Amino acid sequence: MTQPAARSTKTRDEIALAYKSEPWWYDVRGFFILTFAYNTTLPAQLRLFGRNFGADHLEIAIGSGTFLAIVLRWRKWKGLPKVRITGVDYAESMLAGAMRRYEGDPDMQLELADAAALPFEDNSFDTANIANAVHCFPDVDGAMRETLRVLRPGGCMVANVILYPEGIQPFKWIAEKINAWGIRKGILYTPYYRDDMRRRLLAAGFEIGFEERAGNCYNVRAYKPKAAATAG
Numbered sequence: 001m002t003q004p005a006a007r008s009t010k011t012r013d014e015i016a017l018a019y020k021s022e023p024w025w026y027d028v029r030g031f032f033i034l035t036f037a038y039n040t041t042l043p044a045q046l047r048l049f050g051r052n053f054g055a056d057h058l059e060i061a062i063g064s065g066t067f068l069a070i071v072l073r074w075r076k077w078k079g080l081p082k083v084r085i086t087g088v089d090y091a092e093s094m095l096a097g098a099m100r101r102y103e104g105d106p107d108m109q110l111e112l113a114d115a116a117a118l119p120f121e122d123n124s125f126d127t128a129n130i131a132n133a134v135h136c137f138p139d140v141d142g143a144m145r146e147t148l149r150v151l152r153p154g155g156c157m158v159a160n161v162i163l164y165p166e167g168i169q170p171f172k173w174i175a176e177k178i179n180a181w182g183i184r185k186g187i188l189y190t191p192y193y194r195d196d197m198r199r200r201l202l203a204a205g206f207e208i209g210f211e212e213r214a215g216n217c218y219n220v221r222a223y224k225p226k227a228a229a230t231a232g
């Protein structure tokens with residue numbers, strides 16, 4: 001299925017600027033988007049992302065780090081080990097929030113970087129999470145190729161991707177309105193069709209381990225093949 005033309009026409013810098021908002025507003029807005037556009041819940045997201053942390057973990061599009069902080073609290077509560085984390089984001093204002101939050105944490109390294117041009121060596125990470133962000137990337141295929149490149153063979157990426165809304169009215173209509181607003185503002189690049197996103201992951205070289213449609217999200221756990229020779 002081909003995608004409708006409804007996608008952001010904003011430039012990379014305009015998209016980065018679209019995230020410049022007060023932290024309290026970002027969190028309130030995030031709650032509404034999660035509930036009514038993603039049609040999911042925080043506990044469901046914790047179950048999806050919380051277990052995908054290898055010894056060297058990459059958090060792509062970490063944002064202000066609020067969501068990751070909740071995930072890490074959940075992991076602690078579950079008795080899961082602390083790991084080394086590298087977080088990247090290309091919005092300076094968001095990354096500044098993460099830098100304040102994780103200041104002095106020896107296990108956290110933060111870098112300003114585009115998901116489609118990661119400043120890391122091939123095969124650097126055991127795991128990568130892309131939480132609530134794949135649908136924000138202007139170059140989603142580049143980002144998927146880069147994520148695969150920096151994962152070690154056998155490494156696992158977990159992501160959720162906004163799909164074109166389905167379901168009953170008025171919830172479908174509300175989700176469509178929120179998405180249209182997000183696209184106008186530049187915080188959403190485009191929703192996807194599940195088959196389209198699946199094809200993109202396979203084209204990047206991933207093997208899909210688990211996938212589901214949950215609410216208006218495509219949740220996926222995808223692996224870098226063990227025998228993968230990284231393109232470099």
Ligand SMILES: C[S@@+](CC[C@H](N)C(=O)[O-])C[C@H]1O[C@@H](n2cnc3c(N)ncnc32)[C@H](O)[C@@H]1O
Pocket residue numbers: 016019060061062063064065066067068088089090091094113114115116130131132133136137138139
């Ligand atoms: C909706 S926020 C999600 C932040 C965080 N992962 C969370 O779950 O709260 C999307 C983030 O993606 C970042 N982003 C968008 N396009 C990006 C790109 N090409 N490279 C890196 N970060 C990007 C934005 O700056 C923003 O911080």
